[in-house]
Amino acid sequence: MRATVASTFAVVLAGGAVWAGVRSTKHTVGVETSPTDASPAKQHAAPLSPQMRAHLGLDAPKGWVPVDVGSTRIWVPSTATSRQCSTPGDGATSHLVTILTSPSAASPSAAPDPCAPAAGSSWIRVQPVPVRWNATIIAPMQRLVRGPMLNGYATYEAVSHGPGTSRLLIVSGLLTSVTVNGPLGDRILHSLGPSARTVVNSHGIAASTHGWRAVSDRGVSFLVPPRWEVIDANGRIAPCRRAPVHSVTIGEYASSPSCPAFGHTRSIADDLPGRVTTIAGFQGTPPINHTVHIGGSDLLEWDSDTGSTGNTMMITVDGVHGLVLELDRDGRVDAAILASLHAVAP
Secondary structure, three states: OOOOOOOOOEEEEOOOOOOOOOOOOOOOOOEEEEOOOOOOHHOOOOOOHHHHHHHOOOOOOOOEEEEEEEEEEEEOOOOEEEEEEOOOOOOOOOEEEEEEEOOOOHHHHHOOOOOOOOOOOEEEEEEOOOOOOOHHHHHHOOOOEEEEEEEOEEEEOOOOOOOOOEEEEEEEHOEEEEEEHHHHHHHHHHOEOHHHHHOOOOOEEEEEEOOOEEEEOOOEEEOOOOOOOOEOOOOOEEOOOOOOOOOHHHHHHEEOOOOOOOOOOEEEEHHHEEEEEEEEEOOOOOOOOOEEEOOOOEEEOOOOOOOOOOOOEEEEOOOOEEEEEEEEHHHHHHHHHHHHEEOOOO
């Protein structure tokens, strides 16, 4: 069975074994507060909810890395690479589909459907679904039954139509549909949890900021973990590389050289780097803002092409002054940084 979807995120990998995963009857992300100076596996003194264990990858195989799609996170082997595509005729070509393939898998671009997985591979697709499930989502399922609990999230599964058929599930607590095929795809399925953005938007979930350093720039101040590098861009020429992982860039570069374009293929480990860049204005048409409530404060988020579902959040205190946060793997760190953001005298 194959669901025609408006937008999907596919992971295509080869081989692997079925993994039982963590099961629970809780349906919501629990509130966790813990220091972040140590590695995630050593941070928590109190027991973590199944959702937070999945978010941190505490039960994922060693070496796997997180991939966030809207409200949802899955863990995959670090050897996977990503590409963007859209399925012709799906009625929503403006939505992007990302395919992850193992190096040994055939390129899906050779298939009539550019989002089709390579033949003989295991794969999983994660698609955000609208709050109101409409015929586009429900019709291909034909019939839904209660599915397995996935790390504290209830699911509904479409009735399969024979051996070898892909499994299609709805994760209602994350407003996500998941299509899975093959043993490694099933193993990835059981790593499913909340994305960093979901953790940020879950009131009360944040890291302890004890020992963090304060950073101030052009009308705003915020806290970052003590080991994060602070880069002063003022008066400097912008480098032809991305800022380091776990870094803060303040000020404005004096000039930008002509740099070669970054490669189209990069490690998915780069997708959640934990980077902050301060902002104090915009060029062109003023951005559209919507209010986000984080850590007891009402802040403004600039809407972007991702529709406020991507892995970058542009947050200001007044619609102008604030920061761009490329989300970290640990959503509690992201939440604590944003919760500390406030206006100061320039």
